[in-house]
Structure formats: structure tokens, C-alpha cells
Amino acid sequence: MAVSAPRSGAATSFLERRESERALHFVKYQGLGNDFIMVDNRDSSVPKVTPEEAAKLCDRNFGIGADGVIFVMPGVNGADYTMRIFNSDGSEPEMCGNGVRCFARFIAEIENLQGTNRFTIHTGAGKIVPEIQSDGQVKVDMGEPILSGLDIPTKLLATKNKAVVQAELAVEGLTWHVTCVSMGNPHCVTFGANELKVLQVDDLKLSEIGPKFEHHEMFPARTNTEFVQVLSRSHLKMRVWERGAGATLACGTGACAVVVAAVLEGRAERKCVVDLPGGPLEIEWREDDNHVYMTGPAEVVFYGSVVH
Numbered sequence: 001m002a003v004s005a006p007r008s009g010a011a012t013s014f015l016e017r018r019e020s021e022r023a024l025h026f027v028k029y030q031g032l033g034n035d036f037i038m039v040d041n042r043d044s045s046v047p048k049v050t051p052e053e054a055a056k057l058c059d060r061n062f063g064i065g066a067d068g069v070i071f072v073m074p075g076v077n078g079a080d081y082t083m084r085i086f087n088s089d090g091s092e093p094e095m096c097g098n099g100v101r102c103f104a105r106f107i108a109e110i111e112n113l114q115g116t117n118r119f120t121i122h123t124g125a126g127k128i129v130p131e132i133q134s135d136g137q138v139k140v141d142m143g144e145p146i147l148s149g150l151d152i153p154t155k156l157l158a159t160k161n162k163a164v165v166q167a168e169l170a171v172e173g174l175t176w177h178v179t180c181v182s183m184g185n186p187h188c189v190t191f192g193a194n195e196l197k198v199l200q201v202d203d204l205k206l207s208e209i210g211p212k213f214e215h216h217e218m219f220p221a222r223t224n225t226e227f228v229q230v231l232s233r234s235h236l237k238m239r240v241w242e243r244g245a246g247a248t249l250a251c252g253t254g255a256c257a258v259v260v261a262a263v264l265e266g267r268a269e270r271k272c273v274v275d276l277p278g279g280p281l282e283i284e285w286r287e288d289d290n291h292v293y294m295t296g297p298a299e300v301v302f303y304g305s306v307v308h
């Protein structure tokens, strides 16, 4: 994958090259600064780029630059569409919260739909239902959180029924208290460590500590990690180290996992605003259906094409 020089001779014009080589047309979207290369893959259930090509496209110096590549594919199991995503390292996660909001806005764009719209999306985390609202924000039914340690997966032992709540985890010489939640993809949420009086998330050296959580032996499928400060019982502040993408400006599944963990630990109400480096998300873990609902923005950044 390259934004390449002509293969032969200098005579090939830009337009000829654009038409003669395999062009990938994309739209770059972002949800709170978590950015994605969106690919219209409605004509096939095979992604138009490989995981290796996706990693090159996501490179911020040698490629387009993004946290992941997302494919809009034909629906299966009665769903309107299927969403697949490659992280910026080329690995394939089950779900992406900010990505699914971008996905909904991208569908509206390519299907030429106006106003409010609701879609059913088949993902690696099951059926996810985003709804474009009249103000352009996207509200997503993210489904039920998974709390059983085996299913997350984590090797940490359950502390509360089958859930791993405030379990001790040694990382970088500190004993962290972690609560593990899957929103289809695995999350390890921490509000602090024994040795820290208060966790100041702005002071964390994320690029040093994040990988130690991501690759910890207790997480056989690796993990996303959220570091959280409680500002009030309905207002949380977090930073995230994402599996396969590193420090990102926002993580939708992460914000959902944070609210679930905060409720399980008795720190917050079921409805919270979660501040991320890229901006706020509204999250609600409803008692009546046990589903988590996420509301936030999704915007176009630019349109482009690359040859590959």
C-alpha cells in the first residue's frame, strides 16, 4: 500500500495512475478524535484491504493515519449491515463503540439518508443498534456487558459472584485494583492502586504503563485498559490504552466498561458523563434491560483514495 510514484516512465499522469491502478476510496471519520478509515465494502463479505495493508494505511507518518480501518459489509443473521474493523496494528477486535457511531453516519451518507435513522449491525460482539438522532449525535444500544471472567477473558479469579471486581493486579511495582468487563471486547478498568493516594489520570505515563496491562499474562486475548478518576457520582474522567492501537483520544466500549465497573464498585450512578481526552460521552447502564447505551458525535474529516 503506497501513495506511489508511477511504475514506469514519467509519462503516466496522475489521472491515468488513479484509474489504472487499484484505487481504494475511503472516507476518514472521527468520533471524539478516535479516527477511522471507513471503507464501503457493501458488495463483498471479504475486506477490501488485508490486516497488513490496514496497519500501513493507519500509520500517521507513512499512511493516511488512523486508529483503525472499518468495513461496511452486507448484513448477516437478519441484520442490516455487518461491521468489521482492523486496529492500527492490523489485529481484529470484536467491536468498536466510536467506530459504530461513525459507521451509522457513513451508512447514512452512502445510502443518501436524511434525518433520524436506526440500523441493526452485526459485529463480533453480536447485534449492535445505532440510532442517528435529530441533532446528528448517535445513540447506540451497545448490548449487555459480559462479566464472567472466563468470557472476558481474564485469568483473574472472580471476586463477586462470577465477576472480577476490584481484583489485585501487579503492574510496574504497584498493586492495582481492577474490574474486568467485556463489551464484546475486553476491558480492564482501574480507579487506582494501593500505593497511590488518588489516581490523577493526567499524570500517568500511559505509553510506559499501558503496554504492561495490554500484554499482562492475566489477559490471554490482551486487553484495553481504562484509568479512571471519579469527579462525582455522575461524572467520570478517563484515559485509555487500547489493545492494538495504544493511547487514543477516546474509546466508546471503554467508556461503557468504565460506567459498568463504577456501578459494580459502588462509585457512580448508572447514568454518567464520561470525559475522555477527545471530549465527553453520555453512558447509561439501564437496569430494566441490562443494556448499556452510549451517545456521542461522529464527523467526517476528509475524503480520499489511495492506490494499492
Ligand SMILES: N[C@@H](CCC[C@H](N)C(=O)O)C(=O)O
Pocket: 034, 087, 092, 093, 094, 095, 096, 097, 098, 099, 185, 186, 224, 242, 243, 244, 245, 248, 250, 251, 252, 253, 254
Ligand atoms: N476505540 C474503540 C475500540 C477499538 C477496539 C479495541 N482497540 C480492541 O482491540 O478491543 C471504541 O471506541 O470502542
